[in-house]
Amino acid sequence: MPKLTIDGKPVEIESGRTVLEAAQKVGIRIPTLCYHKEVSAYGACRICIVEVTRGKKTRLVTSCLYPAEEGITVTTNSARVLKNRKMIIELLLARCPGSAVLKNLAKEYGVGEPRFSKKNEKCILCGLCVRVCNEIVGADAIGFGLRGTTKRIATAFEKPPESCIGCGACTYVCPTGAIQMESVAREQWRDKLAAGGRECRYSRMGLISHKICPRSFDCHKCDVDQRMEIVLKTHPILASKPAAVKQPVQLGEFSIVPDLLYSRAHMWTRLVADDGAAAGPSPARTEQRKSQPGQGQGEEPGPAGTEQRYAKVGIDDFAAAFLGEAHSVKLPPVGTSFKRGEPFAEIFVGKRSLRLPAPATGRIVDVNPMVSAVPGLATGDPYGQGWLFIVETPEIAKEMKNLLPREAALGLVRKHSEMLHERATAGLGVTITDGGGNLVRNLPEVLSDSDWNHLTREFFGGM
Amino acid sequence: MNRIETIDGFRSLQAELADSRKSSGRTLVVSSGTCGIANGSRPLIDALEKELKNRGLADEIALRITGCLGFCQIEPLIIIEPEGILYTRATAQDAAEIVEETIIGKKVIDRLLYVDTATGTKCRSEQDIPFYNKQTRIISGNNVKMDPTRIEDYIAIGGYEALAKVLAQGKPEQIIETIKKSGLRGRGGAGFPAGVKWESCRKAHGEVKYVICNADEGDPGAYANRGLLEGNPHSVIEGMIIGAYAVGACLGFLYVRNEYPLAVELLHKAIEDATEGGFLGRDILGSDFDFTISISRGGGAFVCGESTALMASLEGQPGEPRAKYIHTVEKGAWGRPSCLNNVETWANVPLIINKGIPWYTSIGTGDVSKDPWGGSKGTKIFSLVGKINNTGLVEVPMGISLRKIVEDIGGGVRGGKRFKAIQTGGPSGGCIPENMLDLPVDFDRLTEAGSMMGSGGMIVMDENNCMVDVARYFLNFLKEESCGKCVPCREGVERMTEILTNICDGKGNPGDIELLLELAECLRDSALCQLGVTSPNPVLTTLKYFKDEYEAHIKHKKCPAGVCKALITYSILTDKCTGCGACLKACPQTAITGEKKKPHMLDQKVCIKCGICHDTCKFKAVAVA
Secondary structure, eight states: OOEEEETTEEEEOOTTOBHHHHHHHTTOOOOOSSOOTTSOOOOOSOTTEEEEEETTEEEEEETTTSBOOTTOEEESSOHHHHHHHHHHHHHHHHHOTTOHHHHHHHHHHTOOSOSSOOOOOOOOOOOHHHHIIIIIIOOOOOEEESOGGGOEEEOGGGSOOTTOOOOOHHHHHOSSSOSOOOSHHHHHHHHHSOGGGOBOHHHHTTSSSOOBOSSTTOGGGOHHHHHHHHHHSSOHHHHHOGGGGGSOEEETTEEEOTTSEEOTTSEEEEEEOTTSTTTOOOHHHHHHHHHHHHHTOOOOOOSTTTSOOEEEEEEOHHHHHHHOSOSEEEOOOTTOEEOTTOEEEEEEETTEEEEEEOSSSEEEEEEOHHHHHOTHHHHHSTTTTTOOEEEEOTTHHHHHHTSBOHHHHHHHHHHHHHHHHHHHHHOOSSOOBOTTSOBOTTHHHHSOHHHHHHHHHHHHSOO | OOOOOSHHHHHHHHHHHHHHHHHOOOEEEEEOSHHHHHTTHHHHHHHHHHHHHHTTOTTTSEEEEESOOSOGGGOSOEEEETTTEEEOSOOGGGHHHIIIIIIITOOOOGGGSEEOTTTOOEEOBGGGOHHHHTSOOTTGGGGGGOOTTOHHHHHHTTTTHHHHHHHHHTOHHHHHHHHHHHTOBOTTTTOOBHHHHHHHHHHSOOSOOEEEEEEOOOSTTOOHHHHHHHHOHHHHHHHHHHHHHHHTOSEEEEEEETTOHHHHHHHHHHHHHHHHHTSSBSSGGGSSOOBEEEEEEEOSOGGGGSHHHHHHHHTTSOOOOOOOSSOTTTSOGGGSOEEEEEHHHHHHHHHHHHHOHHHHHTSEEEOOSSOTTSEEESEEEEEEEESBSSOEEEEEETTOBHHIIIIIISOSBGGGOOEEEEEESGGGSEEEEGGGTTOBOSHHHHHHTTOOOTTSEEEEEETTOOHHHHHHHHHHHHHHHOOSOSHIIIIIIHHHHHHHHHHHTTOOOTTHHHHHHHHHHHHHHHOSSHHHHHTTHHHHHHHHHOHHHHHHHHTSOOOTTSOOGGGOOEEEOTTTOOOOOHHHHHOTTOOEEOOTTSOOEEOTTTOOOOOHHHHHOSSSOEEEO
């Protein structure tokens, strides 16, 4: 636990925390605007600056981001800090002269009338609404538009966002009241839905069990709505964090990305658009496109752009950890067709090689050129730059049904992980875990032929 | 080219290519970088090719199309090897004469030779031209020797030798030690010792690491990186491969601005050729080292030259910087250890490996044997532009004085005007006045003077530049290019621009200078990234060295340089006016009236202060005040 000093007070806090959190722990108040404990720190408003001395060097840092390190000395109200903080308040007040929170800060720090022309904005662009919508709600309904002095909070293409669930988390975290709920969505629901189908917005968010709204979405008249915050001590959606389901899950030493689909042989699949953006530029892909009309195979392109037919494929972290570092990856050339379960990709590690069965029936339209150049990527960065290929599948919905979603995939990895560790203790004749119970990185080398065959059949044989 | 499987295989290929180069006969070199193309190099090349073919010389005389050779204002250049005769600004119409007279007749065409602006003498070859012979062109000097589309040219002059050397030794730590001892500091601006950065990246935890080349050169007037990318792309790629081997990276990213289409095209070709030749990809030159480079094109945001914003952009996020309390060598692109260097830094690497530490440290200032921060070593390429006689890319040893760059290489201020200031370091750099021209150019001296090295822009200003207007220009640029994330930069730079604009418009108030200084201090202390932190530099240096101009604007409502329109008036001096009528015809507002051969009159109410009358008058009868 790092020990540091803040305004003369000694503080001890677990590692990985910030100076701001350390200060809060001992009751030292540092003003913040773009900070909220439920979302990632952003460091944009700069109001939480403090002076940090580390060794002989003293500098101003934002306390919401600076790590609480061993031995540092922090001053939250030195003359230098106050001078900067006052100027920042003055700049913000000139931008948003009507904001109560800024007026209070100005009063507290003795900032008078701003010396700059007034702008009459409401939003200070702290980005809390954007982060809460992305990180907590998982809706990504709002974001930043434009840049610099013209920057503002916007929706995609300036249209009412389809992904907005009307939860109001953005209005809840906004420090200046710049973002307000419009009842457009609720009015639309009211117009569209018959009385019996008017589902309560909290039930839409999955926070309460099914409930029909008796008040035509006049939430401010509703007991449930009024009580919700009091009961939860925060905005309901901040308590339930629906976006958390998208975060990678750590299962022992394996990391599993939940919003992918997995095959039983530890390959992941993700639907991608046909614009190639997800796949990135690749010579193979361009070539393939050019050659298609000339070959005259009579293949009609699918209905214009609406239906996804392409899926990106790679190996999961269990397979990557099991293999260690790939020395070479053999992928079939672009154009190859195969059926689900047919062995088709081969990964070589030292003297061993592993043939992986295809997760879906289809035809390869692109292979990752970076993986053929740097095979170690397939195992080093399995969910990122180590993807293997893109497959075109005509009946994609049917194919995807054969794959495992989140819970089932986690179950499979859990089961296989347990089996592997059990075998380690039951004596494979070799040690396959290091001192900390993690898988050693050179399994293909240490396993005997029969163990290797047995385990690979077990883990990568099934479809 | 066939894939090279071993280091010995590479050595024999190199010897073979070098031999065939030596035995080749006469060569016609034509420079055709972006500047050459803009000046008509392509029709010239077509005409030369046709002419050689028509005369049956196509096999005998080789034609080498190179990148920019540095002296941009007189491009396209033609050099006839081995004689070294240099022609400037040749056009397609000159092609027949060049082939007839010089190639066949072995005579020099006088009218195509370069005339030195200072002495008026004609220069026969590169060595005779002061612009060239006062430089130390250890990096850019190779551009003339190769066609950037031919990897064979690069190998023949010793390219990829450094890579073969480090792979044969097989000691990545030793490379880092070499780079550290060489004193190579980041050429992107801040001058962080490259070896120290590489060492931290090597030590950082993680199996997947990246090296990144920052080719997002966005400073107004700076194009030093473009010259290198277009002239010698392989040197940058070789540097990146060596760096990747040293830090243990498997992937490289070349982040190049999309406004450099020729550079992007040539880099694609270079990467393709290097991959085919076995310098990139799996088991490079028979070693067990795998590495590949992918190109990412920038979308035109200046802030994406900042390392963390660049990495965000690389990831597909909006190009916004983030706090660097955890360094990018630990957690960079995609949260993985990333070693980012500038184009020029990467291009220095093969040179240091090949020629060794003593040679490299003999160029430059200070002592770096114990402390990599102890000096500035090697050379630096600058884009020398503005009110100067010789415009182009100049490569000079660290420690050279600004005076030598401006007067000896640049040939002094254009039109015999008086030198006022030189702006270095791009929009976040500063203006250095005449009395500091003997300042040695190195990272630390420039920073002490309130400016910085930056990515290598040098803009010369003369007596007709208003320094308040210059500060306003750069601050306005930074205001436009601020990402808008942090408050001091988004709001502060805008307010500084507002105040400066007011001063230029004659609406300056007492107290404006103090408020500017207050804002500057806040930006320096509390802005998120270096764009914000360094943004006050143009204001601070002009205030430091040219405070009288600010005071003239604010107190006396006058612009001494005669630039700020709101503060100047044009008038016709009746004793000098001959009544020639030139200004009368040129005036777009018909503000000037008068009879022929009688002094003219200017109506101040109609005048829009465009200055055309002033520029038109041959008798200096139009005064600005």
